[in-house]
Ligand SMILES: [Zn+2]
């Protein structure tokens with residue numbers, strides 16, 4: 001019989017290694033239910049507040065001067081919190097230019 005390693009879960013139960021404990025399955029189900037949402041990418045309420053304040057100060061698209069609706073990251077933050085919150089990396093864009101910027105980034109990949 002091969003030795004089956006076991007581990008002690010943080011909830012106090014002994015479970016086989018590689019298997020999820022009941023408490024983890026429950027936690028995972030709860031996380032999955034909340035997904036997909038923007039919070040996972042860092043777009044939480046703090047961001048929506050900061051975004052609104054930024055658009056108040058910079059209400060015009062940097063490309064065309066139309067009303068800006070999006071705060072764009074000049075350098076894609078790719079989940080990097082520092083880059084994400086660096087205001088010098090932000091620019092106001094209208095919906096049209098936000099989309100075209102994103103598309104050209106996709107193309108250059
Ligand atoms: Zn557990």
Ligand SMILES: [Zn+2]
Nearest residue numbers: 061064094097
């Ligand atoms: Zn524009």
